[in-house]
Amino acid sequence: MSKILIVEDETIIRTALRKLLERNQYEVCEAPSVKEATTKHNLKDFDLIISDLRLPGAPGTDLIKLAGDTPVLIMTSYASLRSAVDSMRMGAVDYIAKPFDHDEMVTAVKRVIGKAKAANKAANASQTASHTIAGIIGSSDVMQDLYNRIHKVAPTNATVLIHGETGTGKELVARALHEESSRSNHLMISVNCAAIPDTLIESELFGYEKGAFTGASTNREGLVAAADGGTLFLDEIGELPLEAQARLLRVLQEGEVRPLGSVESRKVDVRLVAATHRDLRKLTKEGKFREDLYFRLNVVQLELPPLRERGRDIINIAESLLQRYCAQFGKPQLKLSNAAMDAIMGYNWPGNVRELENAMQRAVILCEDSTEIGANLLSLDQEANQLEDDGTSILEAPRLANRGNGRSSPTEDLSLEDYFQRFVLEHQDTMSETELARKLGVSRKCLWERRQRLGIPRSKSSAK
Structure with a gap:
């Protein structure tokens, strides 16, 4: 568990920040001034110090030199970019303006601690050209x-x-x-x-x-x-x-x-x-x-690829966000139901990761179940997600071919499900999921659900 020291003379702000960080699984200590922080604590024992810029006795920037290798995140209610820039020139790893947004603070803390830990791990390890980027989830x-x-x-x-x-x-x-x-x-x-x-x-x-x-x-x-x-x-x-x-x-x-x-x-x-x-x-x-x-x-x-083209990454991101918001709102560690995962994979995500963040946060807040998130809680706009074709859809072709035609035709013995399966298998190596859905006259969600029901695996090319 990462250990954080908060140096803030306003008791209300200090207490609120401590509770926020403790909900997100951090061990937290407090101090109202630079003097008390240095006399009561060993600054090098902490993974991060969060300090107000203006403190009684000495400014928070004094902690930068005193903390050695421990990163210092500066808070300032004097939200001029100039004072923040000056703090970073003195060695602060980042700054955040008060009053701060809770998500913004948690994200900044994770980024700073993650970067520091990554730097330590990388000190004696060679890095390959394909390793991931801090803060970005995805292996597609x-x-x-x-x-x-x-x-x-x-x-x-x-x-x-x-x-x-x-x-x-x-x-x-x-x-x-x-x-x-x-x-x-x-x-x-x-x-x-x-x-x-x-x-x-x-x-x-x-x-x-x-x-x-x-x-x-x-x-x-x-x-x-x-x-x-x-x-x-x-x-x-x-x-x-x-x-x-x-x-x-x-x-x-x-x-x-x-x-x-x-x-x-x-x-x-x-x-x-x-x-x-x-x-x-x-x-x-x-x-x-x-x-x-x-x-x-x-x-x-x-x-940068849109979320809808990143395949299984979407679920990995959703699960990571789910863990974050469960911790933030004091909920038990929930999981996504199968229906929720199908809905997530079938949705277009026009707002990309930002929209996914909103959907997961909303679902966690509204969830009354103690084990899993249902698809209904995601509140995805499925009507706007429909992909309509200008002409006749592929799935309508067998019906129209047989309509008013008394003679036997090659398609009349094929059910719609058979036709769907044949079309997908024949074209998924050359078409993306979006193109397949458009040609079939259905949404990506519908395409995903029919794949699941018929057991049609996604090829490597169509999964992107």
């Missing part, structure tokens, strides 16, 4: 290919463009690229371009000089400069305004950044990782994205 062929590409490109300084649907884990991949690079001891600054108004994005990224615009009362360093020596992750880069795109292009071409209102540029050494769910090539043709920037970004492209 398509994910093994992704892991291989991450391991190959991470040690380089190449710019990476991550493409994938919403909820596929683009930021996890970006973090893996950073942590497996030579820049891992520097900052990774993450920016969601869609979350910052167009009028502020340039000043946030590139900084500004005093007097550059109304309200610019001091000089301010931009996030590009803050990431100097490390990695800058620009999520949803397709939403970046054209003016900001031009400035970003200069960063990539010249390795320098010029704050708003300044006549001087500053050299920066930043590795750029960008992500988008949009087709940037199409946006360039529409004049909404600079073509020269697109070619600068698209040095190495990583394609």
